Amino acid sequence: MTAILxxxxxxxxxxxxxxLSGVSFDVQQGELLALVGPNGAGKSTLFNAIAGVxxxxxxxxxxxxxxxxxxxxxxxxxxxxxxxFQMVNLFPELTALENVMQGFHRHMPVDFMGGLFQxxxxxxxxxxxxxRALDVLRILDLQxxxxxxxxxxxxxxxxxxxxxxxMATQPKLxxxxxxxxxxxxxxxxxxxxxxxxxVKTHCTVVLVEHNMRLVGRYCDRAVVLQFGxxxxxxxxxxxxxxxxxxxxxxxxxxxxx
Amino acid sequence: xxxxxxxxGLAIGLVNGALYILTALGLTLIYGILHIVNFAHGEVFMLGxxxxxxxxxxxxxxxxxxxxAIAAVAAMVGWLVxxxxxxxxxxxxxxxxxATVGVSLIIxxxxxxxxxxxxKNVPSILPGVLVAWGIRMPYERxxxxxxxxxxxxxxxxxxxxxxxGLAMRAIEEDEETARMLGIDTDKVAGLAVAxxxxxxxxxGVFVAPIYSINPGMGLEAILxxxxxxxxxxxxxxxxxxxxxxxxxxxxxxxxxLLGAESAHVLVFVVMIAVLIFRPQGLMGKL
Amino acid sequence: MxxxxxxxxxxxxxxxxxxxxxxxxxxxxxxxVLLNITYAVALFSVLRMGxxxxxxAGFIALGAYTCVVLTVRLHISPWWGILxxxxxxxxxxxxxxxxxxRLRGIYFSLAIFAFGEIVVAFFRAFDWFGGPSGIANVxxxxxxxxxxxDHFSFxxxxxxxxxxxxxxxxxxxxTRYGATLLTLKTEASERLAQSVGIDAARLKTxxxxxxxxxxxxxxxxxxxxxxxxxxxxxxxxTSTDLLIYAMVGGIxxxxxxxxxxxxxxxxxxxxxxxxxxxxLVYALVLMVVILSLPGGLMSLIDRIRDRWLNKPGx
Numbered sequence: 001m002t003a004i005l006x007x008x009x010x011x012x013x014x015x016x017x018x019x020l021s022g023v024s025f026d027v028q029q030g031e032l033l034a035l036v037g038p039n040g041a042g043k044s045t046l047f048n049a050i051a052g053v054x055x056x057x058x059x060x061x062x063x064x065x066x067x068x069x070x071x072x073x074x075x076x077x078x079x080x081x082x083x084x085f086q087m088v089n090l091f092p093e094l095t096a097l098e099n100v101m102q103g104f105h106r107h108m109p110v111d112f113m114g115g116l117f118q119x120x121x122x123x124x125x126x127x128x129x130x131x132r133a134l135d136v137l138r139i140l141d142l143q144x145x146x147x148x149x150x151x152x153x154x155x156x157x158x159x160x161x162x163x164x165x166x167m168a169t170q171p172k173l174x175x176x177x178x179x180x181x182x183x184x185x186x187x188x189x190x191x192x193x194x195x196x197x198x199v200k201t202h203c204t205v206v207l208v209e210h211n212m213r214l215v216g217r218y219c220d221r222a223v224v225l226q227f228g229x230x231x232x233x234x235x236x237x238x239x240x241x242x243x244x245x246x247x248x249x250x251x252x253x254x255x256x257x
Numbered sequence: 258x259x260x261x262x263x264x265x266g267l268a269i270g271l272v273n274g275a276l277y278i279l280t281a282l283g284l285t286l287i288y289g290i291l292h293i294v295n296f297a298h299g300e301v302f303m304l305g306x307x308x309x310x311x312x313x314x315x316x317x318x319x320x321x322x323x324x325x326a327i328a329a330v331a332a333m334v335g336w337l338v339x340x341x342x343x344x345x346x347x348x349x350x351x352x353x354x355x356a357t358v359g360v361s362l363i364i365x366x367x368x369x370x371x372x373x374x375x376x377k378n379v380p381s382i383l384p385g386v387l388v389a390w391g392i393r394m395p396y397e398r399x400x401x402x403x404x405x406x407x408x409x410x411x412x413x414x415x416x417x418x419x420x421x422g423l424a425m426r427a428i429e430e431d432e433e434t435a436r437m438l439g440i441d442t443d444k445v446a447g448l449a450v451a452x453x454x455x456x457x458x459x460x461g462v463f464v465a466p467i468y469s470i471n472p473g474m475g476l477e478a479i480l481x482x483x484x485x486x487x488x489x490x491x492x493x494x495x496x497x498x499x500x501x502x503x504x505x506x507x508x509x510x511x512x513x514l515l516g517a518e519s520a521h522v523l524v525f526v527v528m529i530a531v532l533i534f535r536p537q538g539l540m541g542k543l
Numbered sequence: 544m545x546x547x548x549x550x551x552x553x554x555x556x557x558x559x560x561x562x563x564x565x566x567x568x569x570x571x572x573x574x575x576v577l578l579n580i581t582y583a584v585a586l587f588s589v590l591r592m593g594x595x596x597x598x599x600a601g602f603i604a605l606g607a608y609t610c611v612v613l614t615v616r617l618h619i620s621p622w623w624g625i626l627x628x629x630x631x632x633x634x635x636x637x638x639x640x641x642x643x644x645r646l647r648g649i650y651f652s653l654a655i656f657a658f659g660e661i662v663v664a665f666f667r668a669f670d671w672f673g674g675p676s677g678i679a680n681v682x683x684x685x686x687x688x689x690x691x692x693d694h695f696s697f698x699x700x701x702x703x704x705x706x707x708x709x710x711x712x713x714x715x716x717x718t719r720y721g722a723t724l725l726t727l728k729t730e731a732s733e734r735l736a737q738s739v740g741i742d743a744a745r746l747k748t749x750x751x752x753x754x755x756x757x758x759x760x761x762x763x764x765x766x767x768x769x770x771x772x773x774x775x776x777x778x779x780x781t782s783t784d785l786l787i788y789a790m791v792g793g794i795x796x797x798x799x800x801x802x803x804x805x806x807x808x809x810x811x812x813x814x815x816x817x818x819x820x821x822x823l824v825y826a827l828v829l830m831v832v833i834l835s836l837p838g839g840l841m842s843l844i845d846r847i848r849d850r851w852l853n854k855p856g857x
Contacts, residue, residue: 082739091725351590356833358786359829362829483653518668525657528653529657532650532657533642
């Protein structure tokens with residue numbers, strides 16, 4: 001079993017405040033792992049450290065055996081790490097299809113000269129891009145919205161599109177930042193359903209999520225953080241019974257539903 | 258290069274800086290509240306100088322009547338510009354920026370047309386030179402700097418001691434929350450721009466007896482103001498103060514050591530350097 | 544967005560046929576219009592990315608002075624002067640862009656504005672560049688031994704270069720590269736672009752460099768047209784003029800700056816001998832457009848065209 005992502009003793013300090021302390025765990029290929037914890041636990045900090053927003057103060061992060069600690073986001077994308085953003089982030093003026101096509105930069109360069117002279121190779125690439133983009137949209141059932149400008153999409157579809165864009169980079173690892181946030185009960189179930197059944201077959205997924213019902217129902221594994229430290233690492237079903245986790249969440253609604 | 262000469266340069270630089278600060282503060286105020294860099298600021302400065310010539314020299318009003326009148330006119334113009342233009346373009350940074358450029362061009366071209374290209378002169382109000390420790394300081398300039406500093410102190414008092422000032426600081430901190438707390442952001446915006454324009458005009462007024470007046474003098478003023486607010490940090494009042502004095506001295510010393518033209522370029526180079534290496538300014542927080 | 548070809552073809556045809564029927568005065572107008580349109584379109588290619596350059600005049604001046612220095616001081620052929628101008632402007636823009644394009648919004652604009660002022664001050668300071676009075680007797684290129692010394696023959700040079708650059712920039716806009724530039728328009732979408740592997744910094748710098756190379760080249764041609772250069776020819780007011788052309792024409796599509804530059808230049812040259820009146824009218828038009836017609840004149844034209852096309856029986 002190959003660990004696609006290895007978090008090794010990662011710590012992060014912000015002006016003396018320890019947001020993360022010695023967090024270590026592995027993510028196996030093909031897993032759907034949830035990063036959970038009460039507010040302020042350090043989930044976002046860890047997420048951002050992996051996603052290259054900043055470097056950890058200490059520790060290493062390895063993607064498929066290679067050290068990716070501190071690499072900038074466009075370098076990470078080229079190594080096979082994709083992410084979504086907590087606030088829906090799309091290219092508003094482009095259509096859904098064009099949005100997804102922007103995700104292919106990792107594998108197909110801009111080809112400035114080809115575009116300028118409209119070479120046969122360039123046009124063939126364009127046609128291929130379009131077909132592939134449509135395939136990606138199909139993974140998330142968005143193919144019907146291919147020609148809709150992204151800014152016109154309702155929240156549920158928009159969030160699915162952000163996942164599609166990330167998928168287009170053909171990542172080894174996909175980081176989803178609160179994919180269900182802001183969605184209704186049905187929409188969030190649908191989102192997680194698509195992630196668990198379709199997205200997972202293409203890549204490993206790590207997500208940050210508050211909604212424990214979704215975590216319990218769709219995720220293979222869960223890592224719980226509290227005060228920047230890992231307090232649980234195992235299957236979601238065991239999570240509810242773990243005394244440390246229960247203690248951390250004492251008083252929070254949503255447990256065990 | 259004698260010590261006296263260097264001291265002279267320093268003294269003149271500080272005094273010039275004090276005058277720059279007045280105008281630059283108006284720019285900082287407007288940026289802090291509205292997040293607009295007001296390109297028209299230099300032209301309002303020029304307007305202040307022009308109006309002093311018209312009101313004090315041509316119409317022979319007493320100085321004590323002319324100054325408040327000019328401040329009031331500038332404030333009114335500012336308020337109208339905010340109400341009619343800035344408010345309509347809220348949130349569109351490009352359009353706002355271009356609008357301020359448009360306003361500056363309108364004021365400038367109208368001035369060329371109305372006032373003509375001939376340089377005007379406002380006679381010295383306070384002639385004479387103070388000589389101390391080998392340094393020669395015209396009374397005019399010293400008095401202007403002094404009054405400017407008093408106005409700065411008054412501005413500080415307004416911003417930090419009054420309720421309007423508190424409202425301004427709240428909006429600068431977080432406009433959304435300020436609005437939810439019941440602060441009338443529109444009214445405060447109008448007030449801030451009016452105040453900013455008045456400060457710019459006052460800057461021009463104090464400079465009027467020192468330099469000759471022509472409709473092109475706004476460019477120099479806006480350039481200096483930009484440099485100061487960038488170095489001090491956009492929206493940072495204390496930063497503007499420090500940067501103003503700093504730039505005044507840099508320019509004065511630069512002129513002494515390298516010549517006026519090179520000093521001019523030097524100031525720009527400092528600005529680009531700050532933008533590249535420390536865009537939040539020497540004192541600002543990004 | 545499929546554009547109909549015929550208006551464009553008609554215009555090019557008209558431009559080509561002009562020298563046969565027009566007077567010297569109108570040839571002058573045509574040359575100035577073409578120069579301004581090219582400048583405006585080049586500015587637009589940077590605006591499109593969400594960056595406002597307030598110092599494009601500096602790069603025009605850089606190109607102009609490079610050409611003049613090469614041809615007058617170093618006695619190099621004017622053709623090389625034109626090429627050199629583009630290369631120098633482009634290279635300078637690349638360097639400056641690499642350092643400043645991570646700044647957003649007003650910070651970037653002010654940095655480029657400062658640069659523009661530095662360029663002009665630099666040329667004004669040294670006598671080798673002619674100092675405050677500039678350099679005169681700038682030679683024009685020779686075409687097969689025949690110097691392009693009258694308006695009619697020089698017009699062809701201007702026409703060919705401006706059509707070339709316009710075609711280049713238009714074409715690029717509709718390629719993969721052009722679409723990718725749109726992803727850099729705001730800070731948020733640039734972050735997204737980075738996260739999918741787009742090297743935003745390099746793309747932005749390359750685009751800025753191309754834009755400045757274009758205006759630098761045309762600046763050289765401009766200097767050859769005037770046959771002199773001095774620090775007062777390309778000032779901040781030039782930069783604002785270009786901005787006004789683009790905003791009035793409309794910055795949502797390529798033809799906006801073309802229309803804006805064309806119409807306003809015609810208006811300016813025809814009606815105003817005195818600079819201040821021209822500036823006043825330009826500024827007033829700008830304010831009216833900004834406040835009441837956000838898409839510029841092109842949006843008005845589009846609206847009229849749509850209504851006209853949809854009228855008879857749908």
